[in-house]
Amino acid sequence: MCRVVDLKQAVLAKNETAARTLRTELTARGTTVVNLLSSPGSGKTALLEAELDLARRRGVPVAALTADLATENDALRLGRSGVPVKQVLTDGLCHLEAAMLSRHLDGWLPEDTRLLFVENVGNLVCPASYDLGESLRVALASVTEGEDKPLKYPTAFGLAQLVVVTKTDIAEAVEFDEATFRANVRQVNPGVEVVLTSARTGAGVGTLLERALSVADGCPAHTPVMAAGGHSHDGHDHGHDGDHHGHEAHHGHTHPPVARTL
Numbered sequence: 001m002c003r004v005v006d007l008k009q010a011v012l013a014k015n016e017t018a019a020r021t022l023r024t025e026l027t028a029r030g031t032t033v034v035n036l037l038s039s040p041g042s043g044k045t046a047l048l049e050a051e052l053d054l055a056r057r058r059g060v061p062v063a064a065l066t067a068d069l070a071t072e073n074d075a076l077r078l079g080r081s082g083v084p085v086k087q088v089l090t091d092g093l094c095h096l097e098a099a100m101l102s103r104h105l106d107g108w109l110p111e112d113t114r115l116l117f118v119e120n121v122g123n124l125v126c127p128a129s130y131d132l133g134e135s136l137r138v139a140l141a142s143v144t145e146g147e148d149k150p151l152k153y154p155t156a157f158g159l160a161q162l163v164v165v166t167k168t169d170i171a172e173a174v175e176f177d178e179a180t181f182r183a184n185v186r187q188v189n190p191g192v193e194v195v196l197t198s199a200r201t202g203a204g205v206g207t208l209l210e211r212a213l214s215v216a217d218g219c220p221a222h223t224p225v226m227a228a229g230g231h232s233h234d235g236h237d238h239g240h241d242g243d244h245h246g247h248e249a250h251h252g253h254t255h256p257p258v259a260r261t262l
């Protein structure tokens with residue numbers, strides 16, 4: 001048992017080192033990474049299509065790397081924007097790691113890239129524990145997923161530096177309760193900004209681009225309480241499940257694992 005825990009910690013620690021190196025290298029050349037994570041089908045690619053399009057029209061040099069277990073569907077969609085796009089197939093792995101990202105950027109990422117959007121594998125568990133050298137981590141939730149997702153996936157939402165609600169064009173139809181969602185976000189990540197978006201109407205697309213550019217300009221992103229406690233983006237242990245089996249991670253002092261019989 002201890003050995004398994006040690007192995008997980010070692011994998012995470014190795015990733016933290018790779019992420020720190022990547023962040024330093026990319027920041028030095030003027031590239032800011034935006035890591036997008038959400039459950040499958042929340043609308044990451046659709047929103048990214050709109051972001052890339054807007055960035056291109058505004059003359060901002062952007063690129064996108066999208067990760068999936070299988071298919072090149074997302075890269076084909078994103079590629080229509082005309083900006084550099086790369087598909088990464090993770091070979092069964094449910095998340096990206098910093099070293100993988102590093103390898104894929106080598107010789108591909110254009111030198112002048114200001115923003116690199118990374119669409120993580122659709123999953124609210126595994127990707128949450130892996131820093132990709134990003135300077136802005138965005139957790140997305142669509143209005144159809146239920147207002148309780150921040151509470152059920154406290155690591156993903158608790159470590160986000162920005163929370164994005166997607167598909168707001170259908171919020172009314174699915175009776176999305178924005179106030180409850182915001183209250184739930186506040187519980188796991190006090191002070192984080194929540195941006196309402198719709199890839200269909202274009203709502204919030206400009207806001208997300210502006211937030212990313214602001215971080216690229218050197219304005220500090222939100223520091224989540226979870227991260228400030230020494231549990232993310234700073235080389236320390238996340239205290240989370242870092243395996244590939246998809247168990248929700250639990251944060252030692254805020255969300256102890258609970259087994260209950262109902």
Ligand SMILES: Nc1nc2c(ncn2[C@@H]2O[C@H](COP(=O)(O)OP(=O)(O)OP(=O)(O)O)[C@@H](O)[C@H]2O)c(=O)[nH]1
Binds near residue numbers: 041122123168170199
């Ligand atoms: N109504 C509405 N539908 C949307 C919106 N954004 C995405 N969708 C739909 O939601 C579905 C999933 O969207 P994707 O962009 O593929 O979601 P994803 O998060 O990239 O999915 P994975 O990469 O598989 O995790 C598609 O049928 C989209 O057309 C939106 O803003 N409004």
Ligand SMILES: [Mg+2]
Binds near residue numbers: 044074119
């Ligand atoms: Mg996608």
